[in-house]
Amino acid sequence: MTRSLRQLSAPDLTGKRALVRVDYNVPMAGGRVQDSTRIEASYPTLDYLAERGARPVLLSHLDRPGGSPDPRYSLLPVVDVLAEGIGRPVLFAEPADSGEAAEASRSLRDGEILLLENTRFLPGETKNDEGLARRFAELGDLFVNDAFGTTHRAHASTVGVTRWLTPAVAGLLIERELSALGRLRGTPDAPFVVALGGAKISDKIDLLEGFLSRADRILIGGAMANTFLSARGEDLGDSLLEATARDTASSLLDRAGTKIQLPVDLVVSSGPEAGADARVVDPSAVPGGMSALDIGPRTRELYEEAVSSARTFFWNGPMGLFEREAFAQGTNALAAAAAAATSAGAFTVIGGGDSAAAIRQAGLAAAVSHVSTGGGAALEYLAGGSLPGLEALEGP
Numbered sequence: 001m002t003r004s005l006r007q008l009s010a011p012d013l014t015g016k017r018a019l020v021r022v023d024y025n026v027p028m029a030g031g032r033v034q035d036s037t038r039i040e041a042s043y044p045t046l047d048y049l050a051e052r053g054a055r056p057v058l059l060s061h062l063d064r065p066g067g068s069p070d071p072r073y074s075l076l077p078v079v080d081v082l083a084e085g086i087g088r089p090v091l092f093a094e095p096a097d098s099g100e101a102a103e104a105s106r107s108l109r110d111g112e113i114l115l116l117e118n119t120r121f122l123p124g125e126t127k128n129d130e131g132l133a134r135r136f137a138e139l140g141d142l143f144v145n146d147a148f149g150t151t152h153r154a155h156a157s158t159v160g161v162t163r164w165l166t167p168a169v170a171g172l173l174i175e176r177e178l179s180a181l182g183r184l185r186g187t188p189d190a191p192f193v194v195a196l197g198g199a200k201i202s203d204k205i206d207l208l209e210g211f212l213s214r215a216d217r218i219l220i221g222g223a224m225a226n227t228f229l230s231a232r233g234e235d236l237g238d239s240l241l242e243a244t245a246r247d248t249a250s251s252l253l254d255r256a257g258t259k260i261q262l263p264v265d266l267v268v269s270s271g272p273e274a275g276a277d278a279r280v281v282d283p284s285a286v287p288g289g290m291s292a293l294d295i296g297p298r299t300r301e302l303y304e305e306a307v308s309s310a311r312t313f314f315w316n317g318p319m320g321l322f323e324r325e326a327f328a329q330g331t332n333a334l335a336a337a338a339a340a341a342t343s344a345g346a347f348t349v350i351g352g353g354d355s356a357a358a359i360r361q362a363g364l365a366a367a368v369s370h371v372s373t374g375g376g377a378a379l380e381y382l383a384g385g386s387l388p389g390l391e392a393l394e395g396p
């Protein structure tokens with residue numbers, strides 16, 4: 001386990017500048033924040049600090065500006081959203097390693113929050129540059145990492161900075177993520193049912209392998225199912241699939257017995273725009289020129305039944321092209337089944353960036369036990385990998 005913010009005592013916090021690495025990598029369009037979930041997820045830590053007389057100085061990246069300033073990736077639009085949401089004054093300084101930033105951090109007053117410009121405007125950030133890490137360290141008297149979604153990367157603002165700034169502890173969001181995901185890494189209550197979908201198998205091999213021994217049932221959907229079906233010998237027409245991952249998929253099927261469940265029917269269409277010619281076919285009867293874009297109604301029922309039998313349920317990866325309503329039925333059905341299972345007492349966790357978006361789109365994010373804010377990091381952690389951003393923090 002990692003030392004948590006909660007374990008620090010009052011003298012560690014009162015009157016201190018808390019350098020907090022948050023994950024404000026939010027979707028932006030036209031200079032406006034499109035979804036503030038990640039911003040809201042930082043409030044518990046920021047409130048905790050402010051209530052104890054510490055002054056938060058926030059570091060975050062946004063997207064991939066590639067090491068130089070680019071107004072399209074400025075964190076400035078976050079200022080108002082944060083100030084309004086948390087009900088405290090938020091100041092802004094740029095760039096994150098200038099003398100201006102250090103000065104702004106020192107003149108912060110009680111109750112105020114300082115947000116610094118995108119860390120990835122600085123070329124040293126993703127290289128975990130030592131000089132930059134030292135300059136970051138000058139911006140605070142203690143370090144709190146609450147950016148669970150970036151803990152799988154060793155960057156200057158997540159890992160390097162901890163060499164120069166102590167105490168270095170985990171924030172309340174990371175604590176919550178570890179407690180939920182940790183339950184799935186151990187021995188979850190059986191039946192443990194896993195649903196995996198989304199686009200690529202190759203990104204999720206370790207995850208699949210890990211669940212093969214620990215889960216009671218693995219339900220496959222989305223484009224991932226297309227790859228499995230193709231590995232079983234079906235002709236999937238123009239469906240999105242990963243031809244290079246067929247051998248891996250075959251080997252998983254050979255070892256899984258009946259544990260891995262594949263769709264028994266599919267919704268096909270001549271293209272994502274062509275919802276009108278969508279129809280349901282058997283996996284062995286996908287017409288040439290058409291693509292499988294969702295699981296079919298019989299599969300939906302079978303998967304719903306499996307989820308309702310679960311005591312523990314983990315889901316990553318949409319069951320279809322859920323961004324289009326015509327192909328969101330499988331995903332929405334699974335979201336509803338997860339919510340129902342939660343009401344019936346099951347422990348249910350959704351992980352993955354698009355999966356989290358899908359459960360929010362279905363309006364059911366609050367109806368499951370936990371929606372992870374960390375896409376790749378959550379999957380890496382569940383696959384048994386280590387997260388450098390956590391390793392860098394202090395032990396218990």
Ligand code: ADP
Nearest residue numbers: 198199222223292293317320321352353354355
């Ligand atoms: P997550 O971010 O939750 O880990 P992924 O990134 O693996 O999920 O996959 C999400 C994407 O996969 C979505 O954009 C979705 O539209 C796409 N997808 C799922 N099923 C299909 C399909 N049958 N055909 C094309 N795209 C699909």
Ligand code: MG
Nearest residue numbers: 352353354375
């Ligand atoms: Mg994704």
